[in-house]
Amino acid sequence: MAITQQRDFLSQIPPFDVLDEATLFELADSMNVAYLPELSKLNFEEASQSGYLYIIIKGKVAELQDEAIISHYSVRGFFGDSEILGKANKVSIYEMLEETIAYKLPAKLFMKAFDENNKFSRFFSASIVDKLNRIHRSIQSAASTEVMMDTVCSAHIHQHISVNEHATFLQVTQKMTEVRSDACLIEFDDGSVGIVTSSDVLKFVATEPHELLNSTDVLRRIAHKPVHSVHEFDYLFNALLKMTRYQIDRLAVRSDDGYTGFLHQKDLMSMFANQSGLVLLKVDQADSIDDLIQVGPQIDQLIHSLNRKGIKTHYIAKLVNELHRKMIYKLIEFLLPKELNEKVCIFVMGSEGRSEQVIRTDQDNALVYSDDVSEQELGLLDEFAAKFDETMQQIGFPPCPGNIMLSNPEWRQSLSDFKAKVDQWFKKPSDENFMHAAILLDGEAVYGVESWLTEVKQVLRKRQEDYPVFLRHFAIGVLQFNTPIGFFGGLITDNEDKQHNHIDIKKGGIFPIVHGVRCYALEAGVEQTNTHWRIKALMDKGVFTKEFGIELGETLNYLNTLRLESMLHQLSEGKELPNNKIKLSELSHMQQDVLKQSLGVVDAFKKRVTQHFNLQEMI
Amino acid sequence: MLSTVKSWIDKTKQVRERSRLKDSDYEFIFDDIEEDVYVCFDCETTGLDRKNDRIITLSAIKIQNNELQTSTSLNLVVKQPEDISEESILVHQIRNVDVVNSDFVYSNEQEAIADFLQFIRGTTLVGYFLEFDVAMVERVLKPWLGVGLPNPQIDVGDLYYDYARSQIVRSCIEPNIDLSFDHILQQLGLPNLGQHDAYNDALMTALIFLKMKQI
Numbered sequence: 153m154a155i156t157q158q159r160d161f162l163s164q165i166p167p168f169d170v171l172d173e174a175t176l177f178e179l180a181d182s183m184n185v186a187y188l189p190e191l192s193k194l195n196f197e198e199a200s201q202s203g204y205l206y207i208i209i210k211g212k213v214a215e216l217q218d219e220a221i222i223s224h225y226s227v228r229g230f231f232g233d234s235e236i237l238g239k240a241n242k243v244s245i246y247e248m249l250e251e252t253i254a255y256k257l258p259a260k261l262f263m264k265a266f267d268e269n270n271k272f273s274r275f276f277s278a279s280i281v282d283k284l285n286r287i288h289r290s291i292q293s294a295a296s297t298e299v300m301m302d303t304v305c306s307a308h309i310h311q312h313i314s315v316n317e318h319a320t321f322l323q324v325t326q327k328m329t330e331v332r333s334d335a336c337l338i339e340f341d342d343g344s345v346g347i348v349t350s351s352d353v354l355k356f357v358a359t360e361p362h363e364l365l366n367s368t369d370v371l372r373r374i375a376h377k378p379v380h381s382v383h384e385f386d387y388l389f390n391a392l393l394k395m396t397r398y399q400i401d402r403l404a405v406r407s408d409d410g411y412t413g414f415l416h417q418k419d420l421m422s423m424f425a426n427q428s429g430l431v432l433l434k435v436d437q438a439d440s441i442d443d444l445i446q447v448g449p450q451i452d453q454l455i456h457s458l459n460r461k462g463i464k465t466h467y468i469a470k471l472v473n474e475l476h477r478k479m480i481y482k483l484i485e486f487l488l489p490k491e492l493n494e495k496v497c498i499f500v501m502g503s504e505g506r507s508e509q510v511i512r513t514d515q516d517n518a519l520v521y522s523d524d525v526s527e528q529e530l531g532l533l534d535e536f537a538a539k540f541d542e543t544m545q546q547i548g549f550p551p552c553p554g555n556i557m558l559s560n561p562e563w564r565q566s567l568s569d570f571k572a573k574v575d576q577w578f579k580k581p582s583d584e585n586f587m588h589a590a591i592l593l594d595g596e597a598v599y600g601v602e603s604w605l606t607e608v609k610q611v612l613r614k615r616q617e618d619y620p621v622f623l624r625h626f627a628i629g630v631l632q633f634n635t636p637i638g639f640f641g642g643l644i645t646d647n648e649d650k651q652h653n654h655i656d657i658k659k660g661g662i663f664p665i666v667h668g669v670r671c672y673a674l675e676a677g678v679e680q681t682n683t684h685w686r687i688k689a690l691m692d693k694g695v696f697t698k699e700f701g702i703e704l705g706e707t708l709n710y711l712n713t714l715r716l717e718s719m720l721h722q723l724s725e726g727k728e729l730p731n732n733k734i735k736l737s738e739l740s741h742m743q744q745d746v747l748k749q750s751l752g753v754v755d756a757f758k759k760r761v762t763q764h765f766n767l768q769e770m771i
Numbered sequence: 772m773l774s775t776v777k778s779w780i781d782k783t784k785q786v787r788e789r790s791r792l793k794d795s796d797y798e799f800i801f802d803d804i805e806e807d808v809y810v811c812f813d814c815e816t817t818g819l820d821r822k823n824d825r826i827i828t829l830s831a832i833k834i835q836n837n838e839l840q841t842s843t844s845l846n847l848v849v850k851q852p853e854d855i856s857e858e859s860i861l862v863h864q865i866r867n868v869d870v871v872n873s874d875f876v877y878s879n880e881q882e883a884i885a886d887f888l889q890f891i892r893g894t895t896l897v898g899y900f901l902e903f904d905v906a907m908v909e910r911v912l913k914p915w916l917g918v919g920l921p922n923p924q925i926d927v928g929d930l931y932y933d934y935a936r937s938q939i940v941r942s943c944i945e946p947n948i949d950l951s952f953d954h955i956l957q958q959l960g961l962p963n964l965g966q967h968d969a970y971n972d973a974l975m976t977a978l979i980f981l982k983m984k985q986i
Binding site: 185210 | 841985
């Protein structure tokens with residue numbers, strides 16, 4: 153009865169959770185509770201205070217070396233392990249920033265567990281990727297299962313059937329009836345694949361001469377291409393996104409060795425009996441601006457719950473951005489006069505274009521219209537722009553501080569004017585123009601004639617090749633801000649911050665990665681806009697090694713997660729527009745540890761960019 | 772002057788008490804009190820009647836150098852002659868089956884108290900509404916050894932009351948100070964460790980005590 157709580161407490165703290173029950177109990181039962189008043193200090197050089205692992209029940213502790221803070225510990229964090237394991241090259245002093253209550257675990261028992269349990273001891277010498285995966289796994293296993301994040305193969309998959317392109321239509325329908333499938337894949341001789349569905353059969357019977365049923369060259373004409381497919385280990389929400397994006401009812405499921413079956417929307421929807429699937433549909437079914445206004449907070453809730461479940465921020469961002477784009481698409485549909493549909497291209501840029509904005513903090517968008525619009529149509533466009541700007545704010549997208557919005561005539565121009573504008577950027581390079589180029593490069597079309605955006609970007613790429621020096625000046629932005637990590641591996645907090653608590657994680661870590669990867673992508677002609685996809689493409693092209701690419705991607709993911717959590721926290725405190733600062737005192741020791749390693753990766757990446765783009769003499 | 776008188780009175784009282792002790796094996800309960808060694812304790816009982824209710828569990832934790840020695844805490848469970856009443860189960864959530872399942876169950880209160888006396892030897896007692904817990908122990912102790920608990924006693928409720936009074940600006944209205952356990956924890960910013968059982972209560976009381984000692 154009595155000490156169960158002590159045992160429970162310890163069993164919830166990684167890595168103690170991997171210990172067998174007997175060892176865990178032995179450790180838990182040996183703990184005393186230390187009361188450490190505010191500002192008191194523990195000096196591990198004094199025998200009476202060392203020899204224990206301290207696990208914090210309540211309070212905040214700073215680790216000091218040579219009077220500089222090198223680490224913070226808070227609830228459920230522990231310290232003293234490096235001293236016990238003899239890993240500390242310098243003796244630390246621990247100062248209680250707040251009144252602290254902590255369990256004291258005798259070193260002898262800690263060492264015993266360390267020596268006896270491999271899994272336990274590995275924890276203290278793991279690499280950054282290991283640690284990150286463990287954080288995600290541990291949150292994921294603790295949380296209830298979220299269907300959205302299940303893999304495709306956990307849903308009901310209809311049997312796979314396929315025929316050769318020379319089969320007859322009759323054979324196809326017989327095969328479909330035989331296995332009760334409503335779709336069949338058609339394998340073409342050139343290696344491509346098409347699909348025939350039951351609605352094609354209906355249409356065929358209704359409109360085509362029936363003697364063609366036995367013809368061998370009908371399938372080539374009727375089969376739909378391309379076949380939209382999803383990998384069996386992909387997340388279910390990706391499958392749902394694909395279905396809504398392409399407005400189809402089924403997806404072919406593939407494994408590494410080929411197609412394995414079909415996934416139906418109705419089977420998928422029956423699994424989404426929760427809010428996350430519903431939000432997706434709500435955006436789809438919205439038919440007024442009021443509907444869209446209501447969706448905003450629901451997306452925020454979804455972000456909250458997905459993050460709590462330990463879903464990687466990259467995936468949350470992907471889902472949320474898909475939703476945001478749908479919202480914007482719907483909004484344009486409501487506001488734009490129909491006759492202008494084919495005369496505009498509207499695109500989002502910056503973090504939205506990269507699909508990396510999770511909390512709506514900003515909007516960057518632009519509009520390109522056809523060169524032959526009439527005076528009257530121009531008037532309609534002006535009206536649309538003003539209304540769009542207003543309603544975007546209503547549905548929860550704050551205005552862009554740099555006014556990079558289609559309501560600004562600078563960003564609402566005819567195709568040729570826009571191209572000329574991009575041309576000007578190269579003729580008159582300035583910091584602002586570099587920033588504009590970067591933002592445009594991340595652009596993704598949302599509405600209208602998508603190819604116009606490609607044309608505009610093409611100008612950018614072409615000019616970049618004409619002016620090789622551009623890329624060097626462009627890349628220097630990576631080094632614009634210092635990485636907040638000291639020579640000895642301690643975190644450096646913002647200068648103006650007296651409490652030594654805040655770090656701007658965007659400037660310090662996220663921006664250098666995003667911009668550096670953008671530079672490499674521009675140089676290598678990678679068209680993707682999302683940083684993770686750019687990294688993947690650069691890995692495929694051999695620009696990055698696989699190890700480096702994965703490390704960079706995971707690091708970015710982690711930094712984005714910290715930023716997201718901090719923003720959610722700020723929102724919950726009632727802040728309307730959260731900033732990019734994270735508070736060190738709110739991070740566990742493990743999180744800080746990984747943050748330090750992450751910033752190490754950022755620093756290494758900066759060095760790489762400096763060398764690659766020859767930036768040494770420009771600094 | 773006053774303190775001299777007080778200590779003289781205490782001394783006389785103790786001598787008188789000592790002379791009443793029925794069993795000389797227990798002389799040690801009058802041992803000198805060590806400085807900065809405290810025992811925080813709490814009982815769960817069958818009810819609130821100090822004459823007729825009995826101790827079910829008793830937890831005691833030693834405090835020394837700002838440290839709660841939880842690893843050597845004393846946790847006693849006493850076998851009950853009658854089933855535990857339903858109301859008291861609701862308060863402390865000890866069911867009859869828990870008593871039976873405990874690792875070691877004292878067959879009567881006297882044996883349990885004998886171990887408790889060893890545990891608190893030479894220490895100052897600390898508790899929350901300590902007077903009740905002391906009364907429950909003395910209900911066993913007095914008929915058996917003829918004496919009460921001689922250890923000095925500190926009630927964290929009193930400490931908190933004085934502290935809270937000192938925080939309030941003097942006025943002619945007597946302040947209404949909430950002395951409930953949860954309120955005290957909350958006011959002092961101490962973690963509520965959940966579940967009210969003897970051990971947790973003793974632990975939290977000890978934390979209150981350490982904090983009050985700091986202030």
